Amino acid sequence: MRHFSLKTGGGMRHFSLKTGGVDQILIHGKTRAETHTLDKLTPNQGQQIYHPRAQARTMGDTGESGFSVDQVIGNSPRIFQNKSLVSVGTVPDEGRIVGRQEEITNVALSLEDIIYNDVPDNIQIYGKTGTGKSLVSRHVSSKIAERAEENGVHATNVYVDCNANNTITRASRTLYFSVFDELDEKYGIKAQPSISPPPKRGVGWKTYTEELWDIVDDYYDGLVIILDEIDLLEDFNNLLHALSRARENDEIETYISIVLISNKTTQFRNNVNQRVKSSMGGSEFVFSAYNADQLEDILENRRDAFEEGVLGDNTIGRAAELAADEHGDARKAIELLNKAGMMARRNMDETVTEDHVTEARDLVEADLLSKSISTLPDQAKLVLYTLTKRLNGRGDTVSTSQVYDRYQTVAKDVESNVLGYQRVSDLLDELEFLGVTMSERKGRGDRRGIKKDHELNHRPAIVLAATLAEDPRLQDLESVSSPEDILQ
Ligand SMILES: Nc1ncnc2c1ncn2[C@@H]1O[C@H](COP(=O)(O)OP(=O)(O)OP(=O)(O)O)[C@@H](O)[C@H]1O
Ligand SMILES: [Mg+2]
Structure with a gap:
């Protein structure tokens, strides 16, 4: 895996490229696609943060050497008229x-x-x-x-x-x-x-x-x-x-x-x-959390983020409903609408439908989760990754000891130092506190210390994508070039 950095209008992007022997790449950014020749990019020595929204794809081995970025720019259907209204960073008036x-x-x-x-x-x-x-x-x-x-x-x-x-x-x-x-x-x-x-x-x-x-x-x-x-x-x-x-x-x-x-x-x-x-x-x-009706009102009030007639009949309703499903998070509702629009644009669709919203759901969940785990120490991300890999789906549980046993291998694989049992147990508590996992105490513990059963509050694929987006070393372990690949 080779790591590169690229300075763009939106700031510094970091990404990884698996295939060798290519001289051009296409990067799908959050808002646009760009081609770059590799000799213009700055190579990095490992420890790069993968930009979850940037995908690098080789040009040489896909036979698209006649490709020009002009084929992309300005040729997608007009979906947004004021995208900042569905960007959560914007403080609305x-x-x-x-x-x-x-x-x-x-x-x-x-x-x-x-x-x-x-x-x-x-x-x-x-x-x-x-x-x-x-x-x-x-x-x-x-x-x-x-x-x-x-x-x-x-x-x-x-x-x-x-x-x-x-x-x-x-x-x-x-x-x-x-x-x-x-x-x-x-x-x-x-x-x-x-x-x-x-x-x-x-x-x-x-x-x-x-x-x-x-x-x-x-x-x-x-x-x-x-x-x-x-x-x-x-x-x-x-x-x-x-x-x-x-x-x-x-x-x-x-x-x-x-x-x-x-x-x-x-x-x-x-x-x-x-x-x-x-x-x-x-x-x-x-x-208190918003209900679906309140979320729908919030989104309706930002309808003009989109070109007139672009939103399908129940697009807003579906985004409100999905965001209300968990706990009524307005940020999630807004992100769902934004990502649904981006998805429509990428597919060259002229309308944003409720199916786009449903499809965007996993991406939004993984994105929000990766923001919340970004505040955790690297070792906590390794522990979360280990826990996720040990589980067979949502609802399955795994004990502290089982996590610890696998964790030691994972830590060595990514050349990290290996923490003791108690520290890992503390990090599992931190994950529970953040709301990523749920834990239940099991028995009185053993010579290693307290024993708990842990389960995820999200689907494992979502947690895996979020963890990978936050820790590029784990992308190497999983052999994926984009955390989003996990969700497909
Ligand atoms: N009542 C509302 N009307 C319009 N937009 C809203 C409303 N409530 C929240 N939003 C929008 O939803 C997003 C999340 O809101 P905000 O950042 O205030 O949440 P928060 O409670 O601070 O969440 P956190 O605890 O994650 O920081 C923002 O983009 C905000 O503009
Ligand atoms: Mg806040």
Whole structure:
């Protein structure tokens, strides 16, 4: 297997190529297909991340040497007119937010005092994935800042994704620089000699919070701090303590509201220490999952992502129904519609039907799963792979010992170090916590330690595709050139 990198408009892509002796490849990207000659690509020495959506295919041995990319570009049926509406990264404008009035009201009332230059509440928002937690909190906090400004109160909000900023140094640096950059845009503070931002490296997290208080206190009466996916932040208690005590400790006069978001309610709550609980206080809101009707409304409101007449009669209904099947995840519903459209386009079909949605289901599930396991350590991915290979279908179970025995071979095969039984047992617990597996304790354990039976919450093929997408070493073991091959 040879590994290559390619710089494209969408960023760096990594992929692997099995066949030798070819000089041209066609890459199907997420949004387009491109041909490249191999000598223009940068070869890598192993350890590459396979881009799950890029497929490399040899040109020489398929006899398509007369192929030109011009045959592809601009020649597929027009399916989308505004694809960003069904891209989950896009934050929709107010008119596209459907329902959630009660949740919006609760969050707005907790933050509202900021617009009167008074003390707001801190809040914690819980709920399963894709229930609108990030959307509602970002939307309401921006509105609060806008309304405060209209009242002559200077307020702003800052959003930290703790998945991408998972240490308190990174999180506090992001907090600082988000506020700093916004102030620079508004008032050009970079040019002011009295303000010099701390260096981006080599200083501890407290430097960033101290400097943050300086600029916030000078410029703002109110500040909303959103810490999204807070459970993924290491040592979050220390940061929360510092943020929630700042006013009390006379470090700042600005009124601050801290909004914590998590989809791991119990685990997060259990890990918050008593000191933080008492200084944070505030209200808790739990966002419920959407039902099929609500998901259908959300999708209907984005129908104009597609060209008129392209969507079949029950395409939206089917996507809503499939997404409601598991737990009512709006992200999944949107992704299903997006992938169904992509599938139609790739097949040169002029309409997107409910069959496309059904076909897209496995791809979307594997994609969402690979995003959620991407936060796991590499060894956990090996354990998940081993567990999946040991099972004969969904509903089958396998014991910790059985997983461990096979794991040792897998770890050696991919030239990884081999962890002890207890560590592997802990990683299996992490997988259960993430919701990928379910485990049940079996007996009292033996000399190796606790024994459990484990099963998957998804079909094995889906977990396998997701695991392979996340770990290229496993693709070599399975001899596939694309994780998607597993699903076909
Ligand atoms: N009520 C809604 N109206 C319109 N779009 C919505 C609604 N709820 C969620 N969405 C869309 O669904 C996707 C997922 O929503 P969001 O990111 O807010 O979920 P979340 O609860 O934060 O999930 P996670 O726990 O996985 O972070 C986003 O693209 C969002 O725009
Ligand atoms: Mg979120």
